[in-house]
Amino acid sequence: MARLKVYGSVISTNTLRVVVCLFEKGLDFEFVPINLADGEQKKEYFLNNLNPFGQVPVFEDGDLKLFESRGITKYIVHEYANKGTELIERENKKMAVVGTWMEAEAHQFESPSTNLAWELAFKPMFGMTTDEAVVAAEDAKLSKVLDVYEKRLGQSKYLGGDTFTLADLHHAPNLHFLMGTIAKDLVKTRPCVSAWCDELLARPSWKKVVEWQKAHA
Numbered sequence: 001m002a003r004l005k006v007y008g009s010v011i012s013t014n015t016l017r018v019v020v021c022l023f024e025k026g027l028d029f030e031f032v033p034i035n036l037a038d039g040e041q042k043k044e045y046f047l048n049n050l051n052p053f054g055q056v057p058v059f060e061d062g063d064l065k066l067f068e069s070r071g072i073t074k075y076i077v078h079e080y081a082n083k084g085t086e087l088i089e090r091e092n093k094k095m096a097v098v099g100t101w102m103e104a105e106a107h108q109f110e111s112p113s114t115n116l117a118w119e120l121a122f123k124p125m126f127g128m129t130t131d132e133a134v135v136a137a138e139d140a141k142l143s144k145v146l147d148v149y150e151k152r153l154g155q156s157k158y159l160g161g162d163t164f165t166l167a168d169l170h171h172a173p174n175l176h177f178l179m180g181t182i183a184k185d186l187v188k189t190r191p192c193v194s195a196w197c198d199e200l201l202a203r204p205s206w207k208k209v210v211e212w213q214k215a216h217a
Contacts, residue, residue, distance in 0.1 A: 003061060003062055004022070004027060004028065004029035004030065004059070004060065004061055005029060005030045005031075005032055005059070005060040006018055006019060006022070006029055006030070006031050006032065006057050006058075006059055006060075007032040007034050007050055007056060007057060007058040007059075007060075008031070008032075008033070008034055008056040008057035008058070009033065009034055009035075009036050009056055010033070010212075010213045010216045010217055011036075011122070011125075011213075012036070012056050012057065013114065013117070013173035013174055013177065014055070014056065014057055014069040014173075015056050015057040015069070016172070016173040016176075016209055016213070017069040017070070017073060017169075017170055017172070017173050018057050018059060018069050018072050018073060018076075019031075019209055019212065020169060020172055020173070020205050020206055020209045021072075021073040021076050021077070021087070021166070021169060022076065023204075023205040023206075023208045023209060023212075024084050024085040024087060024169065024203075024205040025076060025077070025080050025083045025084035025085065025087075026083055026084040027076070027080060027083060027084070031216060033216065034046070034056050036056070041054045041055060041056055042054040050065065050067070051067040053067065055067065057069055057072065059072040059075075059076075061075075061079070070102070070106060070166075070170060073087075073166055073169070073170070074166070077166060085164065085205075086163075086165075087164070087165050087166050087169060088165055088166065089160065089161070089163060089165065094160075094161060094163075097160055097161055098159075098160035098161065098165045098166070098167050099167075100160075101152075101159040101160045101167035102160075102165075102166055102167045102170060104145075104148075104159070104167075105159075105167065105170045105171055106170070108145045108148075109142070109145050109149075109171060109174070110174070111141070112138040112139075112141035112142035112145065113142055113171075113174040113175070113178060114174060115134060115138040116135065116138045116139065116142060116178060116181070116183050117174055117177040117178055117181075117183075119131055119134050119135050119138070120135065120178070120181035120182065120183055121177040121178070121180060121181050122177070139183065139186065142183070142186055143186060146186055146187070146190055146193050147190075149190070149192075149193050149196075150190040150191075150192050150193050153192035153193060153195075153196050154192045157196075158196070159196075168196070168200055169200075171197075171200065172200055172201065172206050172209075175187070175197050175200065175201060176201060176206070176210075179197070179201065
């Protein structure tokens with residue numbers, strides 16, 4: 001039995017953020033599917049034993065339990081630093097730059113990209129009607145963020161510098177879903193962002209996520 005466990009859903013972008021990190025590190029793990037449609041994450045056992053906020057993913061490493069996907073990925077890259085892709089910088093100033101762009105993803109990119117993915121990718125998947133007013137508002141917000149990214153990626157290969165790190169990896173799930181919708185134009189019309197996105201989604205780790213997702217659907 002694998003020492004590492006991920007409780008989550010294959011359609012949860014937060015779950016996929018942890019899974020792609022594990023694949024980058026070359027770590028084996030056990031996946032425990034949580035039925036979000038049935039509200040399994042809100043039931044007493046889950047709240048009392050896994051995540052009191054009733055959200056996925058939850059990550060176990062032996063007797064250690066963690067929730068919040070970005071906190072989980074940070075733990076993984078530090079605890080298993082000698083495995084797979086490093087995904088962090090060791091020198092203090094470089095680490096600070098990477099940390100800044102990780103925060104940018106969480107506080108600037110996450111909200112509009114998640115809202116667009118919900119409206120354009122997930123609602124059609126669930127037979128729901130897309131709210132065009134929400135799409136227009138979130139499109140404008142994400143455009144501003146990607147304008148900043150375009151400038152940054154014109155100065156360095158990756159957001160945190162010239163090394164691929166969590167600052168880039170954390171974007172993969174939302175970008176994956178957005179690139180299957182009309183929102184892909186937000187990426188494709190910005191050459192530096194487009195090249196960065198293409199490289200990110202072409203990484204072996206993300207291709208493995210896509211195959212893994214299909215296998216567990």
